[in-house]
Structure formats: structure tokens, C-alpha cells
Amino acid sequence: CGVFGVYRHSDAASLAYYGLHALQHRGEESAGICVSSGDEFHYHRGMGLVKEVFNKDLMASLTGDIAIGHVRYSTSGDSKLTNAQPLVFKYRDGDLAVATNGNIVNALQIRHELEQGGSIFQTTSDTEVVAHLIARSSKDLVEAAKDALKRIVGGFAFLIMTNDKLLVASDPNGLRPVTMGRLGDAYLFASESCALETIGAELLRDIEPGELLVLDQNGLHEDRYTEEKQRKALCAMEYIYFARPDSDLNGTNLHAARKRMGSQLALEAFVDADLVTGVPDSSISAAIGYAEQTGIPYELGMIKNKYTGRTFIQPSQELREQGVKMKLSAVRRVVEGKRVIMIDDSIVRGTTSRRIVNMLRDAGALEVHVRITSPPFKNPCFYGIDTPDRRELIASSKTVEEIRQEINADSLYFMSAEGLIAAVGGHNEQDYKGGLCLACFDNDYPTQVDFKGEEKLGC
Ligand code: 5GP
Ligand code: SF4
Ligand code: MG
Missing domain, CATH: 3.60.20.10 (Aminohydrolase, N-terminal nucleophile (Ntn) domain)
Structure with a gap:
């Protein structure tokens, strides 16, 4: 909210x-x-x-x-x-x-x-x-x-x-x-x-x-x-996904932070390819960072229809699944015959990534290498970010290799927590986990969460 x-x-x-x-x-x-x-x-x-x-x-x-x-x-x-x-x-x-x-x-x-x-x-x-x-x-x-x-x-x-x-x-x-x-x-x-x-x-x-x-x-x-x-624990997902790139959080501009995430990803998981593209809108900044770091050109491999809302805000899975096609199209002339690096912010259920990878392949991409600017999303959020139950979180039950197969990617890499903290920046040495909450990745919740009848309503 x-x-x-x-x-x-x-x-x-x-x-x-x-x-x-x-x-x-x-x-x-x-x-x-x-x-x-x-x-x-x-x-x-x-x-x-x-x-x-x-x-x-x-x-x-x-x-x-x-x-x-x-x-x-x-x-x-x-x-x-x-x-x-x-x-x-x-x-x-x-x-x-x-x-x-x-x-x-x-x-x-x-x-x-x-x-x-x-x-x-x-x-x-x-x-x-x-x-x-x-x-x-x-x-x-x-x-x-x-x-x-x-x-x-x-x-x-x-x-x-x-x-x-x-x-x-x-x-x-x-x-x-x-x-x-x-x-x-x-x-x-x-x-x-x-x-x-x-x-x-x-x-x-x-x-x-x-x-x-x-x-x-x-x-x-x-x-x-x-x-x-x-402990100070600002939500890492605000940096990764939720906030607008022109906002500043804790004195750090979000676009700049996401660019650093992209270049960090390139340092952690380089792969040779013909172009880098980002899933609009949240991952464009990171894709630019990956491209700058590697010298592989950034290209507009996908277009988002701006008249469709963010998929995850639509309540049902059925709507969510309908939403993706309404929302994203591959740019065939850009990706056809090319080895593509596709940057996204997170894999939650895995359905979006699979659709995007297949969409790029349908448009003629030769290879699709997926790079994610967050660690595997394994645990539910109790603090207001909409996440499904643990059993719907693909990374809670599958290994990276299993997820790679499930989303049909040629390679898959998730950012390390240390890399994420470094890319966000803006903290002091002594700040625990860089002053971030990373609980959905590392299960280390900054508050007690096991209250009786606890619910993740959220807003
Ligand atoms: P999924 O892997 O769930 O199909 O989709 C993940 C992508 O959609 C991410 O790029 C993220 O932007 C967005 N997303 C979809 N569902 C959710 C959700 O329930 N919570 C969050 N935080 N992001 C979601
Ligand atoms: Fe943000 Fe994840 Fe912490 Fe929830 S659990 S506040 S989504 S970092
Ligand atoms: Mg997304």
C-alpha cells in the first residue's frame, strides 16, 4: 500500500x-x-x-x-x-x-x-x-x-x-x-x-x-x-521490486541501486550473449547495470503494455495468469536469432518467468539466460508485501537447477545476499545485514512472527 x-x-x-x-x-x-x-x-x-x-x-x-x-x-x-x-x-x-x-x-x-x-x-x-x-x-x-x-x-x-x-x-x-x-x-x-x-x-x-x-x-x-x-530492517523488496526507480530510500536512489544490482549480478554470474534485456518496468535499471558492467548491449527485448496493472496486484492466480500475456510482448526484431540475457527482480511462483522465457523463445531467441536481482524467495512476508503461502513459493521446495528446468531457461542465477546488500549500499559497517530485512530470502525475521492465529493480511 x-x-x-x-x-x-x-x-x-x-x-x-x-x-x-x-x-x-x-x-x-x-x-x-x-x-x-x-x-x-x-x-x-x-x-x-x-x-x-x-x-x-x-x-x-x-x-x-x-x-x-x-x-x-x-x-x-x-x-x-x-x-x-x-x-x-x-x-x-x-x-x-x-x-x-x-x-x-x-x-x-x-x-x-x-x-x-x-x-x-x-x-x-x-x-x-x-x-x-x-x-x-x-x-x-x-x-x-x-x-x-x-x-x-x-x-x-x-x-x-x-x-x-x-x-x-x-x-x-x-x-x-x-x-x-x-x-x-x-x-x-x-x-x-x-x-x-x-x-x-x-x-x-x-x-x-x-x-x-x-x-x-x-x-x-x-x-x-x-x-x-x-535492528534496522528496511524491506529489501522495496529496493528490489516495489518502489519506483525515481524514489530515494534511505538516501539512495532506487534506479542507481538497481543498476548496481545489475552490475553485481554480472560480476557474480557472467554469461556471454548478444544482448541484455530487463523485464519492464522494475528490472530495466538492473539490465542497464548488467550491460554497462559487461559491455553486452542493452536492448529493448520486451515491451510492457502500460494500460495493464501489475500482475501480482490482481488477486487470483487465474487473473494473474491471464495478466501476463496482456501485459508483456517480446520485440521479435530485437531477439530473433540472438542469445538473450533476461534480468528480472524475483521469482515468486515461477509462472511469470516461465512465460517470459517461452515468449522470448517463441519470438526467436536462440538462448535465454535468466539473472535475478534477489536471492531465492523461500519464505512468506508477514510485513505487508503480498506473497503466497510457502508451498506456492517455487524456491522453497526446488533447487536452482530444478527451477531452471521449470522455467525453461538455458541458465539461471540468483543474486547473493551479500551482493544485494553491497548493491543497495547506504549503510554503516556495523549495521546488521546492511540495515535490511531479508527474511523472505533467509528466514531471519526481524520480529517475532509466530503469534497464535497469525495472518498475513497486509497492505
Ligand atoms: P512469479 O514468479 O510469481 O510468476 O512472478 C514473479 C514476478 O512477478 C516478479 O518479477 C515480481 O515482479 C512479480 N510478482 C508476481 N507475484 C508476486 C507476488 O505475489 N509477490 C511479489 N512480491 N511479487 C510478485
Ligand atoms: Fe520485505 Fe521480504 Fe522482509 Fe517482507 S520478508 S519485509 S518482503 S524483505
Ligand atoms: Mg516483475
């Missing part, structure tokens, strides 16, 4: 609209904006893309100068309007709205406790748990939010809004990114910096793990909700 927040700008809703539009790749299932005009909230949520959910009249009704917005993708079975965010509640004498990117691992456990105590939930979204924890506390908003954030375990970026305040928090490991910017006197918050760039805001900094920012009539107050020192 993607979140966007505005504190004190007369055009708050419009800024949220353009910000969410820039974050559209983070979720195409639903979109929502909630604005505070002081005494009341104005909000709208709907299924679909930002441009489909909002129109001119709706935007004109969203008056106010504090706003939070959300774009969502969910895992299967959970795609419905009641779960669209921001979630909005009555709170004391006013209102409360919450938008999250991420997943709370112990949400179900807390939810059962709250239900025992009489709470009635409106949604199946784990974000609602935090709203309940805040609403049930007798403390003031900031203290109540701190208590709530301390109770939850997971990877998350939270935007919490009342009639006159905005709170921004990141999980204790900094798994999910959120960044801060400025536009005139207004403060802005976004899952990725590309959303700030889009609206001409100045990028200030990323929110630190365990941080709680409070914006109210006194301005910006930089606080923390936990003093416990945890």
Missing part, C-alpha cells in the same frame, strides 16, 4: 490526490482521502485507481487543510470497500482517521482480546485494531497512540489524524518506508519520495524506526514511542 499525509495546506486534498497518483504502483485496488476542516472530516473511498475513485465534484467537497490518503492492495479474499482506507471513526468529541502501509503480525490476537472486552469491529483490516486501542485509552491522543504502537508487532507506517493533529509513526525496525517533505509551510508525508517530487515538495528526511512525529498547533514535534533499540 501507499500512504500520503498533508499537514496544514489549503489545498490538502488536491496534494493528497496527486501524491497518491504517484504512489499508484503501490496499490491499485482501492483509494481514499480524508480531510479535516477543523470541526469535521470530509472523506471519500472507493475501489479502483485514484483517477477512477475521485472526480472534480468529489475533490471540491474535500475541504480542509490536514489530509491523509491511501492506496491499497491486499491479499486474496480481502478486497472490498469496507477495508478501503483511511478508516474513519468517531473519537471523543471529534473524529479519528487512520491509514497504514504494512501489516500487524499480532493483530488477530489483540483483536480477540478487544472483542472479549466488548469491541465491535467494522472491518477485517488490522489497522482498525490500532484505532480501537487508541479509542479505549483514557490517556490523551499522543500517549494513547504510543501505548497502541508499543503493543503491536509488525512492519508498518501509520498516519493518524484527528480534527487538529497529524501523527506519523514507523515500526521499530523501519520495515516500511515513510518520508517527510516540505511545501511552503506545510509538512508532507509519503511512502515514497516520488510522491513528494511530483508535487514540487522539498524532501526533508525518512522517518526513523520507532519514531512518532506529532504535528499540531505548535508545529512539528519529533518524538519516539519506544526506546528499545531494534
